[in-house]
Amino acid sequence: MKIGILGIGSYLPERILTNKEMESIVDTTDEWITSRTGIRERRIAADDEATSDLSYKAALKAIEDAGIDKDEIELVIVATTTPDYSMPSTAAIVQDKIGIRKAAAFDMEAACTGFVYALTTGYSFIKAGIYKKVLVIGADVFSRILDWEDRGTCILFGDGAGAAVLGEVETGGYLGGDLQADGAGAQELIVPSSGSRKPFREEVLTSRDQFVKMNGREIFKFAVRAFPETTAVSLEKAGLKIEDIDLFIPHQANIRIIESIAKRFKQPMEKFYVNLDKYGNTSAATIPIAIDEARNEGKIKKGDRLLLVGFGGGLTYGSCILEW
Ligand code: ACO
Numbered sequence: 011m012k013i014g015i016l017g018i019g020s021y022l023p024e025r026i027l028t029n030k031e032m033e034s035i036v037d038t039t040d041e042w043i044t045s046r047t048g049i050r051e052r053r054i055a056a057d058d059e060a061t062s063d064l065s066y067k068a069a070l071k072a073i074e075d076a077g078i079d080k081d082e083i084e085l086v087i088v089a090t091t092t093p094d095y096s097m098p099s100t101a102a103i104v105q106d107k108i109g110i111r112k113a114a115a116f117d118m119e120a121a122c123t124g125f126v127y128a129l130t131t132g133y134s135f136i137k138a139g140i141y142k143k144v145l146v147i148g149a150d151v152f153s154r155i156l157d158w159e160d161r162g163t164c165i166l167f168g169d170g171a172g173a174a175v176l177g178e179v180e181t182g183g184y185l186g187g188d189l190q191a192d193g194a195g196a197q198e199l200i201v202p203s204s205g206s207r208k209p210f211r212e213e214v215l216t217s218r219d220q221f222v223k224m225n226g227r228e229i230f231k232f233a234v235r236a237f238p239e240t241t242a243v244s245l246e247k248a249g250l251k252i253e254d255i256d257l258f259i260p261h262q263a264n265i266r267i268i269e270s271i272a273k274r275f276k277q278p279m280e281k282f283y284v285n286l287d288k289y290g291n292t293s294a295a296t297i298p299i300a301i302d303e304a305r306n307e308g309k310i311k312k313g314d315r316l317l318l319v320g321f322g323g324g325l326t327y328g329s330c331i332l333e334w
Pocket residue numbers: 037038039042043046047121122123161162163165199224226227229230233263264291293321322323
């Protein structure tokens with residue numbers, strides 16, 4: 011049985027925050043942000059928008075695109091680092107919003123690799139014969155956990171959601187993939203006060219430990235190392251070579267990471283889909299948003315082979331090859 015994407019959709023909040031506006035928030039410049047990251051603007055969720063709201067809007071589009079009845083969905087997975095609550099899961103809230111009572115629902119935390127982890131999990135459930143159709147969502151409202159006084163992090167991220175309905179396809183689909191993690195690097199990208207290790211107390215406000223802390227240089231080095239490593243495993247599993255990939259859909263963190271990978275693979279930049287200039291790093295949402303946009307722009311044709319690669323907090327990384 012071949013398993014692939016039946017439908018895809020995405021949602022970006024309306025509010026645009028430009029680099030120019032960033033200059034009035036932290037000590038930075040449009041020139042610095044553009045030249046160091048490639049990001050020009052990002053979207054910020056409205057005050058009343060949480061991760062489940064963005065997820066729901068993306069999911070409705072994916073279901074419509076798949077042309078299925080919503081009741082056919084048997085499992086909802088939401089990959090996110092910014093759930094509405096630590097309990098209940100965001101997936102359960104999305105399941106209720108869609109109105110698909112009884113569908114199983116759980117969240118998955120693999121930071122920016124979340125969508126690749128969720129897609130692989132959804133694929134595995136279908137492959138095992140447990141479910142026929144699975145809704146996988148990558149969604150984050152990172153603006154809520156950013157330290158808006160830390161210029162090293164707040165300029166990088168944006169909010170957004172992307173969703174895909176997985177099921178049986180006639181041709182192509184999932185050809186091979188790989189998931190990896192290196193927990194030794196956990197401290198390099200962390201929200202220190204966000205769980206049982208350091209519960210939120212008054213003193214946390216002084217340390218600002220309720221916000222994202224990142225060692226940017228280490229994450230950059232990790233990304234450039236992890237990307238080829240996981241790609242090699244996926245290619246081997248799919249029995250393909252790098253030249254067989256028609257479109258690379260990398261996690262959208264920094265244009266310099268993508269350029270360095272293109273150089274290393276000796277592949278033209280035109281084969282790498284890039285939209286980080288418009289949205290920044292939307293964490294678990296970057297990959298499904300990119301697939302949706304690339305498809306809508308006519309950059310994905312029937313039979314094309316896509317390589318999805320994610321990397322992020324954990325440290326986690328992973329990839330998979332899909333034939334459209
Ligand atoms: N504006 C102006 N100056 C800045 C800014 C800013 N926004 N941010 C940092 N600087 C300064 C620093 O203070 C430093 O100044 P100093 O030399 O006086 O100390 C200087 O710029 C250089 O800082 P670096 O950190 O060396 O800059 P670098 O070129 O490494 O770029 C960046 C920083 C953009 C964060 C880069 O390291 C990067 O993109 N890393 C990867 C981050 C990433 O992808 N994270 C997401 C992972 S996915 C997930 O799971 C969420």
